[in-house]
Amino acid sequence: MDKEDGVNNHGDEVQDIENNGLLDGKEEIGMHWSEFSDRNISHTQPLLAKRTNITSQIAIVGANLCPIESLDYEIFENELFKQDWRSRKKVQIVQYVILKWGFALLIGLGTGVVGFFNSVAVENIAGSKLLMTASLMTKNKYYEAFLLYAGLNMGLAAAAAALCAFIAPAAAGSGIPEVKAYLNGVDAHSILAPSTLFVKIFGSILGVSAGFVVGKEGPMVHTGACIASLLGQGGSRKYGLTWKGFRYFKNDRDRRDMITCGAAAGVASAFRAPVGGVLFALEEAASWWRSALLWRTFFTTAVVAIVLRASIQFCSTGKCGLFGKGGLIMYDVSAYKVSYSGADLVAVLILGIIGGILGSLYNYLVDKVVRTYSIINEKGAAFKILLVIAISLLTSCCYYFLPWVAPCTPCPTNITTSCPSVDESGEYKRFQCPPGYYNALASLFLNTNDDAIRILLASGGFHVFSLFIFFVAVFFIGIITYGIAIPSGLFIPVILAGAAYGRLVGRIFDPVMTLDTGFFALLGAASFLGGTMRMTVSLGVILLELTNDLLLLPLVMLTLLVSKTVADSFNKGVYDQILHIKGLPYLEAHAEPYMRNLVALDVVTGPLITFSGIEKVGNIIHVLESTGHNGFPVIDEPPFSDTPELCGIVLRSHLLVLLKGKNFSRERVPAGQSIFKKISAFDFAKAGLGKGIKLDDLDIEEEEMDMYVDLHPITNASPYTVVETMSLAKAAILFRQLGLRHMCVVPKSQGRPPVVGILTRHDFMPEHVLGLYPHMKSHKWD
């Protein structure tokens, strides 16, 4: 039976007891959960305290435990749907298509505008801060300059943390793992709630402006997804702000498609990379993909690109304050020499291998740090804010004091820009140096992250020692920053550390190479990205779109492939790790090897609860009260059929709507066609999580409990089935490929009930399967 709902899982006791063996195999995070559940949930959820396997019922969303549900991408073909489908006129189909593309347009516009606003705000806030600090330093007021710098950073950081801690804890972190989980079929209301959107936008601006080693790219992906989700709610019935035309979007399939577009738009908006955005959505974010979606996603990112272009044209007249060409990152690499020899290829291979190792080390350390921080974060909002402030102070200290160790360099004479620089993003920061000199390290540290990357990728000179200090600093500060309670993207820290690393390697190999050191910085960034995020095509294209030079592509691709391959032999990608830490029940695209040794029936647990085609109201109420299950097989029995016969499957939410409508009869007879006049497909459309009718909303009187209700009109007669001898591996892949929530297990022989069990997401989770069959774990294939 289905056991997906974390709120009402009294019915899972049988299985809970069976699962107790699981805890032996549980790792650190498993114990976290138990602590969490003891502390936060036990007063309302007595069963959770029993150290049960709660993998698929609950996850950490923004450092809080949160009940989660599975999404259902199946087309639920019941009679009601078919009636509605047949009654659709041409005009409604046109309406649907227009709305579909209209939504894509709106997602593109919204995400593009937010991305632009974000950049303008960050450039202005961070730019003013840096200018003020620099002006104090020019007056030799070094102490005051530090206080101002650190104070402003801390203020901005505290504001970001407060937003996160008090308004939307789910907005903390990158957001890409959450979007990935949603698109895999895991729903938790707060992941894509409006409050999350609000905090994600403003928290990200404050956090990046505060000088943290964080990016706005991950948050932009999350923002795009939130905007799409908001549009996909189809208005609000509560406030009457809805329209019947929206009902075709009130299902998980259409919402998923829109959120995929939103994620692509986020990347497109953050990197100004429309093709990269589409590929990111395809390669990393989405678990299901249709060819038609490629087109719609592409349209969305094209809209984003046009919005950004128009905005930049608008700003080119100086109306956007300090927002300059640095605002929407686009790196100028036109100075690179891209002809290369065999020696260069060897150097690139070495760079890729070491980059892969460092990337997987990055993942390893981020994992440890996030686990440690989650202990602090769960202690409450104040602790979250204190942690943010502490990291902010540490960052400020490093960034302000480390440049002092670098020597002052005489200004080059053959340059066109002024030295020392006078604007906030200049390459030649005077810092503590006398006039006519500049501090190369300060130009990296006392700049926005975007500008620091731009300087690293440019063809200038840096001392090996300076580069080493910068690399070590941003590598470790980046690691300890992820996991604090602010929206924090991982792309920029990784690119920054990677570019510093690449530039360092480039400087070391300089004597034997023909390639530019600036190009090596780009390859270093690629190697780190490949080593941490483990994407290939999308990163290659994003880097291509950032640099706008196709000739670089082959070497960038080679570096990405090498570093990903090396890193894959150590651990998983950083987003997969975070998914795991958060306990989001992510279904992998491949089945675990031991699943080949099991069949579907092996993991079916619990007594199967079924309904008759025409069922007593009281029975339904009782079942809904006593279990948290979400799908129930409907079996017709004599006298309505000769032998027990599978009608299909009904959903809890549909049962609740049907009961609310009170279309009951005193006799056990079919409802007939007249029922379709009384119920409407609109009422059965899937509401957003937490918004549908609840059991308590029903008002069934005592005498109605003995009446009957015909379930046939709402029974999906096309349930997906597997035969009981189906290998679990194949069943798992089938389940994920189709994006199901329930899958019926049918018997292989006659004389048994037509359904012998139901499989859900939970049943495919390695924790569950290995809990039932602990000896499987030691299989050599693991």
Added chain:
Amino acid sequence: MDKEDGVNNHGDEVQDIENNGLLDGKEEIGMHWSEFSDRNISHTQPLLAKRTNITSQIAIVGANLCPIESLDYEIFENELFKQDWRSRKKVQIVQYVILKWGFALLIGLGTGVVGFFNSVAVENIAGSKLLMTASLMTKNKYYEAFLLYAGLNMGLAAAAAALCAFIAPAAAGSGIPEVKAYLNGVDAHSILAPSTLFVKIFGSILGVSAGFVVGKEGPMVHTGACIASLLGQGGSRKYGLTWKGFRYFKNDRDRRDMITCGAAAGVASAFRAPVGGVLFALEEAASWWRSALLWRTFFTTAVVAIVLRASIQFCSTGKCGLFGKGGLIMYDVSAYKVSYSGADLVAVLILGIIGGILGSLYNYLVDKVVRTYSIINEKGAAFKILLVIAISLLTSCCYYFLPWVAPCTPCPTNITTSCPSVDESGEYKRFQCPPGYYNALASLFLNTNDDAIRILLASGGFHVFSLFIFFVAVFFIGIITYGIAIPSGLFIPVILAGAAYGRLVGRIFDPVMTLDTGFFALLGAASFLGGTMRMTVSLGVILLELTNDLLLLPLVMLTLLVSKTVADSFNKGVYDQILHIKGLPYLEAHAEPYMRNLVALDVVTGPLITFSGIEKVGNIIHVLESTGHNGFPVIDEPPFSDTPELCGIVLRSHLLVLLKGKNFSRERVPAGQSIFKKISAFDFAKAGLGKGIKLDDLDIEEEEMDMYVDLHPITNASPYTVVETMSLAKAAILFRQLGLRHMCVVPKSQGRPPVVGILTRHDFMPEHVLGLYPHMKSHKWD
């Protein structure tokens, strides 16, 4: 039951008779088939003459009818497989991974080298031809020049046609529809045979050199797929050139993955567009896609890019004859102004809309022309060659005589190249003009197609009249060229006509626009590509990679989207049309609307033939002789089980191997574990089409016919099933998403056999379904 095999379909009589109603609804192409079958096949295939529905059993491959089979992408989990799988050691897994990537490397290397060789050959042959013609014209020998030009063209054309007609008819045409069909699960041996590869390479070189309006892009995709297929055969058992390690690749899944890589490598090699290649494979070629494949495809195209780069470096020293920068197309658009206003956007929209209309007109005319040509082509090899020669003559005449209508233009004074041009690819052809003058139209006509496109995209001046003549000429010559018996890509004709069209529109809008007319030529090419091929992302990226300027992307994307949308309202994409003409049973990604009104059981036909778990040898031989079915359910019956019980499904090919091994017993008893010592998974690996054991190869003696053979070890106990009430639409999508060959239909109630039918590709074909339910066709949703 399965009815996929066109060779032995005596068993399909029941269904054939049922299908007779189908012919009423058949269109022109249906009658073609009947003619074909009357003529070519009736002497061996009496049943086919009965005007039966042969959609899924036979298709036109290279103008010949050819029996086709379905591929099976299911992991066939029988006991033998599991034994083999469990026995695999770590070293074998590593071996598999190394081989997998090694094959990808080889595909990339092979396709890259062929692509380069192809370019060098074309540039040298066509270049010499053009130089000789031009030198005769300089001496005012216009008549001799025409004879030479037309004669050389005709000779090259005849050679290409002869290769195609006599060696590999399947090599004619683009090849992309065939690759698309293969990746959808349709197998015909000749599609990817070594002879096809040979003719595709040399026929394409000869055809392009002959001055036809054809490209080498489609043939390169086919070539890449052929190279991949050749590698995927896993050596030849016949010549002992095989190795046990290859056996893991002897299945349709791994072959499909390799051929997807090959298709991507083909595009990458033709356009020097590695990312475009990956996206092409994803968007257009492949029907199934896994995230892991993205990575491998990307690696393959990266290898291609590196090979091409190295080759160009090699040629830059002048070792490749006339092969210059024109060899591997890459257009220089650096002169474009890409700032645009509202008026420009309106012009681009108009361009896109008209481009879409013209693109769909292109498809419509190509469709008519191909249908007409196929009547000529089927008359025999001589007719094929004559048709090619006729088209060649027509093309030569147009190309040689049309430039005479253009006026002579005085040479510009501010240019760095010589005027009139002295090399073969120059922009300023002297043609009939006096010294100091050049003929603008001749520079378009008397050049290779690649160079003509380059000149159109460059920022120079053309007379509106000249552009109009060129546009009309290439538009119609391109249409009448496709379908003749030479390898002929569609990309270049479409780009050429589109660029001329765009340039023409650009000239007309010139007074009110800020955009460059050269840029308009690019947008025109995009609008034609979108209008004919209906791809978006991949074409956008290919154009991006061809022009290497990211700033153009938003407008290119807009044009592609507009033209695709407009064209989609008229007809299908050109490759889908060709698939349809060839009768390849392509499964669409979406189900037809009327399928929602049917359930799985509605399309199940014929008596179901099943085997017992331990079956008499004679029964098996009899069934295999009397039907062409490919999969048979295995049912255990008492005394081996209490009630009839579904064991799984066996394949014809596996049965043949088992029978050949003669592991029979006199008693009806299970074979036990000892059987796994006698049979090996290697023997059951899927051979290439037409290579496996045939029924005639068996040598069963009379007394063995009464013995028993245990089918359990080769029975797939994990067949995919649908319940009989499953909506046909959902079943069709499931079938395609999983890439199945057989799907079992299970009953919804007790007391009936555990399997009530088998669904195959054939059962989902609209021709079959509408044949059973003709009234469905008129549904308003159509």
